[in-house]
Amino acid sequence: MAVHEIVIAGFGGQGVLFLGEVLAQAALSEGREVTWLPAYGPEQRGGTAYCTVVISSEPIGSPVVSDPTVVIAMNRPSLDRFEHAVRPGGLIVCDSTLTGRAPERTDVQAVAVPATAIAAELGAVRSANVVLLGAALAAHPILAAESVRAALDGMVADPQVVARNAAAFERGAREGSRP
Amino acid sequence: MKRILMKGNEALAEAAIRAGCRAYFGYPITPQNEVPEYMARHMPRAGGVFVQAESEIAAINMVHGASGAGVRAMASTSGPGFSLMTEGLSYMIGSRLPGVVVNVMRGGPGLGNIAPSQGDYFQVTRGLGHGDTHGIVLAPSTVQEIVDLMPVAFELSERYRLPVVIAADGILGQMMEPVTLPEPIAPPPPPDWATTGAVGSPRVISSIYLAPEDLERHVLSLMRTYQEIREREQRWEAYRADDAEVLVVAYGTAARVVRSAVDRVRAQGLAAGLIRPITLWPFPTTAFERSPRRWLVVELSAGQMVEDVRLALSGRAPVGFHGRVGGVVPSPAEVAEAIRSAVVGEVVRA
Amino acid sequence: MIKDMVEVTSRPRSLVDVPLHYCPGCTHGTIHRLVAEAIDSLGIRERTIGVASVGCSVFIYNYLDVDFQQAPHGRAPAVATGIKRVLPDRVVFTYQGDGDLASIGTAEILHAAARGERITVIFVNNAIYGMTGGQMAPTTLSGMKTTTSPYGRDVRQAGGALRVVELLAGIDGVAYAAREAVTSPARIHRARRAVEAAFRAQIEDRGLGIVELLSTCPVNWKLPPVEAVAWCEANMIPAFPLGVLKDTTRSGD
Numbered sequence: 049m050a051v052h053e054i055v056i057a058g059f060g061g062q063g064v065l066f067l068g069e070v071l072a073q074a075a076l077s078e079g080r081e082v083t084w085l086p087a088y089g090p091e092q093r094g095g096t097a098y099c100t101v102v103i104s105s106e107p108i109g110s111p112v113v114s115d116p117t118v119v120i121a122m123n124r125p126s127l128d129r130f131e132h133a134v135r136p137g138g139l140i141v142c143d144s145t146l147t148g149r150a151p152e153r154t155d156v157q158a159v160a161v162p163a164t165a166i167a168a169e170l171g172a173v174r175s176a177n178v179v180l181l182g183a184a185l186a187a188h189p190i191l192a193a194e195s196v197r198a199a200l201d202g203m204v205a206d207p208q209v210v211a212r213n214a215a216a217f218e219r220g221a222r223e224g225s226r227p
Numbered sequence: 228m229k230r231i232l233m234k235g236n237e238a239l240a241e242a243a244i245r246a247g248c249r250a251y252f253g254y255p256i257t258p259q260n261e262v263p264e265y266m267a268r269h270m271p272r273a274g275g276v277f278v279q280a281e282s283e284i285a286a287i288n289m290v291h292g293a294s295g296a297g298v299r300a301m302a303s304t305s306g307p308g309f310s311l312m313t314e315g316l317s318y319m320i321g322s323r324l325p326g327v328v329v330n331v332m333r334g335g336p337g338l339g340n341i342a343p344s345q346g347d348y349f350q351v352t353r354g355l356g357h358g359d360t361h362g363i364v365l366a367p368s369t370v371q372e373i374v375d376l377m378p379v380a381f382e383l384s385e386r387y388r389l390p391v392v393i394a395a396d397g398i399l400g401q402m403m404e405p406v407t408l409p410e411p412i413a414p415p416p417p418p419d420w421a422t423t424g425a426v427g428s429p430r431v432i433s434s435i436y437l438a439p440e441d442l443e444r445h446v447l448s449l450m451r452t453y454q455e456i457r458e459r460e461q462r463w464e465a466y467r468a469d470d471a472e473v474l475v476v477a478y479g480t481a482a483r484v485v486r487s488a489v490d491r492v493r494a495q496g497l498a499a500g501l502i503r504p505i506t507l508w509p510f511p512t513t514a515f516e517r518s519p520r521r522w523l524v525v526e527l528s529a530g531q532m533v534e535d536v537r538l539a540l541s542g543r544a545p546v547g548f549h550g551r552v553g554g555v556v557p558s559p560a561e562v563a564e565a566i567r568s569a570v571v572g573e574v575v576r577a
Numbered sequence: 578m579i580k581d582m583v584e585v586t587s588r589p590r591s592l593v594d595v596p597l598h599y600c601p602g603c604t605h606g607t608i609h610r611l612v613a614e615a616i617d618s619l620g621i622r623e624r625t626i627g628v629a630s631v632g633c634s635v636f637i638y639n640y641l642d643v644d645f646q647q648a649p650h651g652r653a654p655a656v657a658t659g660i661k662r663v664l665p666d667r668v669v670f671t672y673q674g675d676g677d678l679a680s681i682g683t684a685e686i687l688h689a690a691a692r693g694e695r696i697t698v699i700f701v702n703n704a705i706y707g708m709t710g711g712q713m714a715p716t717t718l719s720g721m722k723t724t725t726s727p728y729g730r731d732v733r734q735a736g737g738a739l740r741v742v743e744l745l746a747g748i749d750g751v752a753y754a755a756r757e758a759v760t761s762p763a764r765i766h767r768a769r770r771a772v773e774a775a776f777r778a779q780i781e782d783r784g785l786g787i788v789e790l791l792s793t794c795p796v797n798w799k800l801p802p803v804e805a806v807a808w809c810e811a812n813m814i815p816a817f818p819l820g821v822l823k824d825t826t827r828s829g830d
Contacts, residue, residue: 069232069403072232072403073232076230076231076232076405081404081405082232082404082405083402083403083404084232084402084403084404085398085401085402085403086401088257088258088341088397088401107369108404108483109483109484109485109486109487109488109490109559110483110484110486110487110556110558110559111398111402111480111483112398112480112484112556112558113558114558114559114560114561115558115560249663250659250662250663252659276662276663278658278662278692280655280688281684281685281687281688282684284652284655284684284685285652285655285658285684285685285688286655288648288649288652288655288656288659288685289655289656289658289659289662290659291646291648291649291652291655291656291659292628292646292648292655292656292657292658292659292660292661292662292663293659293660293662293663294659295646295656295659295660296626296659296660296663296664297663298663300659300663314649315649315652318648318649322646322647422626422644422645422646422660423626423644423664423667424623424624424625424626424643424644424664424667425622425623425625425642425643425644426623429638429641429642429643429644429645430644430645431638431644431645431646431647432645432646432647433629433638433645433646433647434647435635435636435647
């Protein structure tokens with residue numbers, strides 16, 4: 049089974065680490081091996097925050113990834129920083145509301161989703177990260193959508209937020225499955 | 228058993244409580260702050276003691292007191308704080324006190340940075356304070372291994388009556404991985420030598436022996452313990468090593484990167500393998516009895532463990548070194564290139 | 578009265594019957610006895626744990642018949658914290674000199690006090706480093722000659738004598754703070770009461786108890802023992818006023 053090496057990047061406060069943890073919990077529920085590694089420096093405040101999630105069916109060697117298979121970029125600095133790192137044939141998903149540009153690479157699958165605008169439209173601007181998660185999973189079957197949705201629900205206590213996230217996830221999935 | 232996701236720092240704290248640790252003393256320092264935070268929340272519920280000390284100097288001396296009173300006690304810190312603890316560690320060794328200290332290593336020297344590092348290797352294997360000091364040093368490379376080694380650390384510490392150091396790094400502390408936690412065990416009763424009040428004749432825990440012949444006798448006894456540890460407690464793991472023409476030596480996080488790199492070069496037909504020391508002291512010399520053509524040591528340091536590898540091999544084979552410092556972690560691709568270079572005889576970043 | 582006389586002449590149960598290693602005229606022996614008397618009178622010998630410090634009194638465990646841990650220089654309050662926290666029903670005391678407590682160990686005593694550790698601190702101040710051979714201490718008096726202040730302590734250069742119990746008495750966690758001297762039978766009698774009160778502060782769970790005891794060091798002061806006592810009376814007591822600075826059992830303190 050493929051090894052997924054995923055980098056999720058954005059501003060601190062956009063739910064970057066949360067998104068990584070959703071994937072990690074979902075991987076755990078599928079019985080996979082997984083590592084979740086945050087950038088734990090001062091970058092947590094203000095600048096580019098990111099985390100790395102590695103998912104595999106075998107024991108995982110390096111939790112540090114230099115050429116990820118998937119990048120979820122939630123702002124322009126993240127897209128600028130990680131676009132060129134993605135392995136050829138890999139996936140870039142970006143929030144085009146905030147990146148202001150689409151990915152330029154032609155040797156990867158690029159999905160530009162106006163996630164912040166969609167989330168605002170859904171009345172849940174803080175769920176932009178979940179829109180991107182839905183899009184990423186629809187574009188590239190890293191894990192089963194059901195286990196990711198279950199992990200997402202399991203990590204939030206507020207039922208209103210659960211409902212909002214569910215809507216954001218479905219909307220993202222539609223965006224991600226467009227050709 | 229249920230697997231759950233836990234951060235290394237939190238897993239080690241929970242594993243310590245489950246191993247019967249009932250006293251934790253610490254001082255905030257990144258990247259290990261989740262340990263005191265977790266202990267502050269959970270130690271009181273376990274009926275144990277949490278104290279935020281005024282310094283790492285105070286913290287290790289609180290471990291001295293609690294451990295001397297017969298309770299499983301520990302502290303955690305990172306490099307700069309570990310330097311401050313070495314005074315107390317020397318006294319604990321001189322007084323034959325158990326106790327566990329976790330060093331979640333960060334970049335140095337000085338304040339350095341908070342990124343992962345293995346730059347404290349010499350300090351933990353050679354420098355546990357002044358005098359002829361040694362303590363067993365355990366180097367986990369996964370969050371599960373941190374959990375598995377925690378009860379081992381307390382048991383070894385009590386068996387030999389010496390402190391045990393767990394040498395982790397910023398990645399192991401901050402990373403989440405699935406872990407299976409063991410069932411909690413009850414804390415062992417205080418040993419006979421513990422100062423719990425002199426109901427019989429008084430007990431003294433001390434490291435002072437003024438007469439040279441007395442101190443020599445004391446240190447010779449320590450040296451016998453050190454030798455016993457060298458003979459009995461070497462731990463290491465081999466990965467794809469049996470038919471390897473090049474063996475890479477790495478521990479902790481560096482060993483994980485090497486493991487990935489070994490897989491990469493194997494896929495390209497190069498027979499590489501990994502020797503991963505789990506005890507840094509005693510250094511697992513038994514892993515070096517059989518030697519391939521080439522060796523490479525990979526560390527997140529300027530080259531420290533490489534000296535032990537060269538000593539273990541005694542000149543039987545060339546040993547290359549590839550190290551990254553400052554908190555930079557090499558990629559598997561970079562290490563794979565270093566392995567290929569080692570085979571053709573080049574020494575990268577010697 | 579007869580009963581009192583018997584007590585004065587007998588060896589306390591908690592004081593071991595061996596010759597002391599201290600120099601002639603040193604007052605550590607007197608202070609050891611005061612500690613032993615307090616332990617006996619409170620009936621706590623079997624549940625008392627002492628913490629020895631670094632200095633002349635490092636071997637106190639040879640003289641007091643209780644369990645002991647010997648701490649690194651200045652760290653006795655931290656070691657005592659570790660013991661007391663895991664054995665809260667025991668009585669834990671430190672025995673520290675002026676170099677140990679007032680110089681290298683200031684952080685440890687200050688924060689043990691700030692945490693209100695239920696420990697007792699016996700602080701012996703003889704204004705000099707004895708064990709290392711007569712160097713300037715934080716409590717060395719202004720103008721006093723030592724091997725490292727050979728022209729007399731210059732306040733401009735080396736600061737003045739540190740009055741520690743006054744500092745500690747201002748901390749909420751301290752329940753009892755006093756300074757006494759052991760330079761005459763009357764003063765020793767007062768000192769005995771202070772040592773016992775410092776133990777009671779712990780036993781009654783009120784906070785940290787500390788007694789500073791002005792002591793002599795004839796050898797390093799380069800004075801005969803009797804003159805050393807007189808020198809302490811004439812010079813140290815004016816610089817370090819005696820009395821109870823804080824006692825939470827008294828209203829208004």
